[in-house]
Amino acid sequence: xxxxxxxxxxxxxxxxxxxxxxxxxxxxxxxxxxxxxxxxxxxxxxxxxxxxxxxxxxxxxxxxxxxxxxxxxxxxxxxxxxxxxxxxxxxxxxxxxxxxxxxxxxxxxxxxxxxxxxxxxxxxxxxxxxxxxxxxxxxxxxxxxxxxxxxxxxxxxxxxxxxxxxxxxxxxxxxxxxxxxxxxxxxxxxxxxxxxxxxxxxxxxxxxxxxxx
Numbered sequence: 001x002x003x004x005x006x007x008x009x010x011x012x013x014x015x016x017x018x019x020x021x022x023x024x025x026x027x028x029x030x031x032x033x034x035x036x037x038x039x040x041x042x043x044x045x046x047x048x049x050x051x052x053x054x055x056x057x058x059x060x061x062x063x064x065x066x067x068x069x070x071x072x073x074x075x076x077x078x079x080x081x082x083x084x085x086x087x088x089x090x091x092x093x094x095x096x097x098x099x100x101x102x103x104x105x106x107x108x109x110x111x112x113x114x115x116x117x118x119x120x121x122x123x124x125x126x127x128x129x130x131x132x133x134x135x136x137x138x139x140x141x142x143x144x145x146x147x148x149x150x151x152x153x154x155x156x157x158x159x160x161x162x163x164x165x166x167x168x169x170x171x172x173x174x175x176x177x178x179x180x181x182x183x184x185x186x187x188x189x190x191x192x193x194x195x196x197x198x199x200x201x202x203x204x205x206x207x208x209x210x211x212x213x
Contacts, residue, residue, distance in 0.1 A: 003199065004028045004060040006050055006068045006090060009036045012105050012160070012188055013069030017043075019165075019192035023200075030059050050086045056093025065101040065199050066094050074132055083135030087142055095148065102143075103199060106155040108184070109133025110140055111176040111210055119158070119176060140208055152204045156191050157212035163187030169194065169211050177212030186212050 003020055007013040008029035020027050026042050034045035048059045050070055060066050068090050072082035087104075094102050109120030110133065119125060120133040143151045157177055169190050170177055178184045194211040198204060 001064040001199065002026045002028070002062065004030060004063040004066045006030045006048075006056075006066065007070045007105075009033065010069050010071055012071075012156075012191065015162075015188040015192040016067060016069055016105075016195055019189070019196045020199075023196055025196075025199075028059065028063065030056075050093075051082075051089050053089045053092035053096060056090055057096035060094055060099055061097040063099060065103065066090075066099055067103045067105070067195065067199070069105040071105075071132070074129065080131040080135045083132065084138050084142075087135075087139040091142060091146060091149070095146075100148075100150045101199075101202070102149050102151045103195060104139060104143065104151065104153045105195070106140060106153045106208065107133050107136035108155050108158045108160070108176065108210070110137035110208075111155050112174050113176050150202070150205045152198050152202070152206075153208040154191070154195055154198065154204075155208060155210040157184040157186040157210065159183065159185035160188060160191060161185070163189060165189035165193060167193055169213055172210045172212070174208060175210075177210055179213045184212055 003025050005027055008017045009031050028044045030046050030048040034047050037045045046059050049055050070086050110118050113119050140153050176184050
């Protein structure tokens with residue numbers, strides 16, 4: 001497949017890029033700093049500004065699917081406003097390019113920890129992560145308002161860290177997944193596996209889903 005990957009050099013985006021290339025897909029990496037990318041016969045690097053929908057439309061045109069791993073940076077003081085602005089431009093650009101399939105890297109904060117209660121709304125939710133979590137929740141809300149897009153939104157477990165690619169994990173919907181020890185975790189490598197599985201065999205169209213051990 002021809003996949004456009006926004007944010008391909010980021011924490012999650014780099015894992016998705018490796019998984020996509022390892023599976024033989026043709027990837028256009030849309031990034032702020034193309035020089036950070038390693039050359040690959042099936043990789044095309046494009047410098048892009050995702051805050052402008054026309055530029056997004058130009059860069060993603062002709063692809064089978066778009067994956068957004070866009071994040072303005074967790075330490076950015078304006079993360080909420082910039083994340084929402086970027087999300088709006090990405091959605092508009094993908095629609096303008098007449099691409100139906102859009103997959104989003106989501107957050108764990110909007111997953112329910114008990115019926116009707118999302119993690120991000122708990123008093124103990126880490127302050128440093130809250131604005132980013134609220135922004136990715138808004139991204140999900142924006143996607144849910146788009147009847148013409150075949151979108152999917154993949155939320156990780158609470159602990160998303162580099163680790164092993166096991167290919168063994170569980171999928172869920174709107175509730176935070178925990179393992180037998182009460183831990184909610186997934187490696188970035190296995191998160192990428194779940195994302196590419198969804199690209200290749202859509203099972204959660206117009207749905208949010210989650211992945212964990």
